[in-house]
Amino acid sequence: MSLPPAAAMPESEKSNGSVRATGRAFSHATRNSNLDAMQADGVELLVIGGGITGAGIARDAAMRGLHVGLVERGDFASGTSSRSSKLIHGGLRYLAQGDISLVREAARERFRLRKMASHLAAPERMMLPVWGRTTAGLLKLRAGLWAFEKMAPIEESELHESWGRDETLARLPTLAANGLQGAVVYTEYVTDDARLTLETLKSAERHGALCINYAPAIGIEILGTHAVTSGNGKSAAPRFGVQIRDAETGEVRRIEARCIVNAAGPWVDAVRQLAAGAQPRMQLTKGIHLVVPRERLPIEHIVVMPAADRRMVFAVPQDDVIWIGTTDTFYPTPLERPEISRADVDYLLEATTRAFPSLRLGANDVTGAWAGVRPLVAEEGKSPSEISRRDEIVTESPGFFSIGGGKLTTYRAMAEKVVDGVERCLERSPGRCTTHEEPLVDSERKIAMARTTLDDEGIDEAIDTECALTVADVLERRTRANLFAADNGIGDLERVATHLGRRFGWNDERTAREMGIHRQRVAEDLAWRIPS
Ligand SMILES: Cc1cc2nc3c(=O)[nH]c(=O)nc-3n(C[C@H](O)[C@H](O)[C@H](O)COP(=O)(O)OP(=O)(O)OC[C@H]3O[C@@H](n4cnc5c(N)ncnc54)[C@H](O)[C@@H]3O)c2cc1C
Numbered sequence: 001m002s003l004p005p006a007a008a009m010p011e012s013e014k015s016n017g018s019v020r021a022t023g024r025a026f027s028h029a030t031r032n033s034n035l036d037a038m039q040a041d042g043v044e045l046l047v048i049g050g051g052i053t054g055a056g057i058a059r060d061a062a063m064r065g066l067h068v069g070l071v072e073r074g075d076f077a078s079g080t081s082s083r084s085s086k087l088i089h090g091g092l093r094y095l096a097q098g099d100i101s102l103v104r105e106a107a108r109e110r111f112r113l114r115k116m117a118s119h120l121a122a123p124e125r126m127m128l129p130v131w132g133r134t135t136a137g138l139l140k141l142r143a144g145l146w147a148f149e150k151m152a153p154i155e156e157s158e159l160h161e162s163w164g165r166d167e168t169l170a171r172l173p174t175l176a177a178n179g180l181q182g183a184v185v186y187t188e189y190v191t192d193d194a195r196l197t198l199e200t201l202k203s204a205e206r207h208g209a210l211c212i213n214y215a216p217a218i219g220i221e222i223l224g225t226h227a228v229t230s231g232n233g234k235s236a237a238p239r240f241g242v243q244i245r246d247a248e249t250g251e252v253r254r255i256e257a258r259c260i261v262n263a264a265g266p267w268v269d270a271v272r273q274l275a276a277g278a279q280p281r282m283q284l285t286k287g288i289h290l291v292v293p294r295e296r297l298p299i300e301h302i303v304v305m306p307a308a309d310r311r312m313v314f315a316v317p318q319d320d321v322i323w324i325g326t327t328d329t330f331y332p333t334p335l336e337r338p339e340i341s342r343a344d345v346d347y348l349l350e351a352t353t354r355a356f357p358s359l360r361l362g363a364n365d366v367t368g369a370w371a372g373v374r375p376l377v378a379e380e381g382k383s384p385s386e387i388s389r390r391d392e393i394v395t396e397s398p399g400f401f402s403i404g405g406g407k408l409t410t411y412r413a414m415a416e417k418v419v420d421g422v423e424r425c426l427e428r429s430p431g432r433c434t435t436h437e438e439p440l441v442d443s444e445r446k447i448a449m450a451r452t453t454l455d456d457e458g459i460d461e462a463i464d465t466e467c468a469l470t471v472a473d474v475l476e477r478r479t480r481a482n483l484f485a486a487d488n489g490i491g492d493l494e495r496v497a498t499h500l501g502r503r504f505g506w507n508d509e510r511t512a513r514e515m516g517i518h519r520q521r522v523a524e525d526l527a528w529r530i531p532s
Contacts, residue, residue, distance in 0.1 A: 042256035064431030083372025192449030266334030289325030
């Protein structure tokens with residue numbers, strides 16, 4: 001079996017050297033045919049990992065006309081990309097750390113994402129109250145924001161403003177008054193991370209990418225070599241065979257690829273080790289979030305609150321809930337569902353109570369919680385919050401790239417850099433990256449972010465256009481019921497499981513198992529409430 005050259009796409013899907021939208025549905029049915037096609041024909045680029053990083057790379061590569069496949073071990077966005085703080089932000093914090101180029105990139109990408117998908121980057125005023133004995137902190141913050149606003153285009157309505165102490169308290173009377181100097185207010189964007197990832201994948205599929213969930217890469221081998229020309233003359237580049245296990249059937253398949261991008265987030269080191277005994281490069285840190293009803297923390301804007309160790313944490317309003325986060329602690333092993341400890345919870349509740357003492361927010365107010373792991377590139381001797389959030393692309397061997405670090409906010413720019421490298425490796429004349437020019441979602445297909453329920457028609461849509469295969473896929477990522485519904489989706493559980501069971505032909509045992517998994521996950525997320 002030979003690997004396809006750059007021109008192996010069906011003619012109907014090409015126009016002027018770039019791939020046209022195929023209109024292909026992103027469904028359970030195409031999942032199986034995608035797998036067959038990848039096994040039969042191979043791909044030019046295989047992306048391992050279906051979080052935001054892999055999704056962005058698949059979209060960019062497909063838009064430049066590459067024949068690209070993506071495999072995801074679990075459900076799309078089931079890793080860190082459904083567990084972030086859900087902010088598309090300019091990274092003001094990195095300005096204080098002196099990382100100007102990261103701030104500039106984040107600020108520019110934030111602006112672009114707003115243009116690409118305005119409904120997935122909703123502007124929200126962010127209030128930074130300042131407590132202290134003098135106004136020095138307030139002045140410093142204003143100077144920082146003034147510099148920040150010079151770094152990327154910004155809408156007039158989103159520029160910062162300053163509130164004095166009286167105005168701040170008039171607008172937010174529950175805020176701690178003792179030592180309050182005032183507040184600086186500017187705009188950041190709120191997103192739904194899992195939805196952003198799904199929409200990016202759907203766009204990649206429309207441009208011809210073949211994306212498969214529940215298909216872990218379990219082995220990488222070099223099948224042979226082919227000659228490439230580089231600055232140093234002719235050299236041999238390997239062809240790869242990647243073994244995939246279809247978790248639906250248990251079948252193991254081999255996909256041939258000329259290039260591989262390892263975008264496995266917290267599992268980047270594990271995937272690197274599939275190919276060779278590579279030394280670990282990643283350093284993981286865990287962050288948790290708590291959800292409380294908005295009536296218990298009635299805020300109109302995102303509020304930034306200092307924690308006991310002087311880190312800043314956020315309270316983010318969204319419809320009738322607020323989420324509070326996040327923590328940042330070293331975490332040795334990447335688990336799909338990192339545990340939430342009582343110490344994590346107390347850290348956030350303490351910060352919130354110090355900012356809003358009269359509200360007496362407690363553990364019993366928490367209706368939902370989540371934990372995620374940051375896939376950072378290790379930096380010796382630094383604390384979790386000091387480790388850079390920059391991305392790093394490593395060439396493991398010619399044609400095999402790993403990408404670590406980065407942010408949801410900068411995923412598009414990360415993808416552009418990776419795909420530039422892939423094109424060089426494939427000896428293609430470089431295609432122009434247009435991912436920021438084309439809307440992510442076609443205007444008739446916009447789905448509201450952070451929705452918490454679906455009727456049966458909506459479940460059908462999740463299966464037929466968004467590749468949902470399990471109850472958790474629907475209640476955790478196609479909706480965010482587990483996080484934001486007052487009952488964590490338990491009220492919809494039986495209906496959703498029965499409907500999926502009917503569609504997929506599950507027996508009673510499978511349907512009951514699916515329901516049990518959801519109940520158990522909700523219980524685990526709130527298990528820290530039980531005294532030990
Ligand atoms: C608590 C927290 C808060 C954050 N807040 C923000 C924020 O507000 N704004 C922001 O911009 N960024 C934020 N981030 C950072 C951002 O969420 C991450 O940088 C981003 O989601 C990482 O995406 P990823 O695709 O690299 O990793 P992931 O989303 O983890 O994706 C990697 C995927 O690879 C899959 N995989 C693993 N092994 C295999 C295999 N063998 N075969 C196939 N697939 C495999 C996994 O299942 C996973 O789905 C936050 C991160 C955390 C943890």
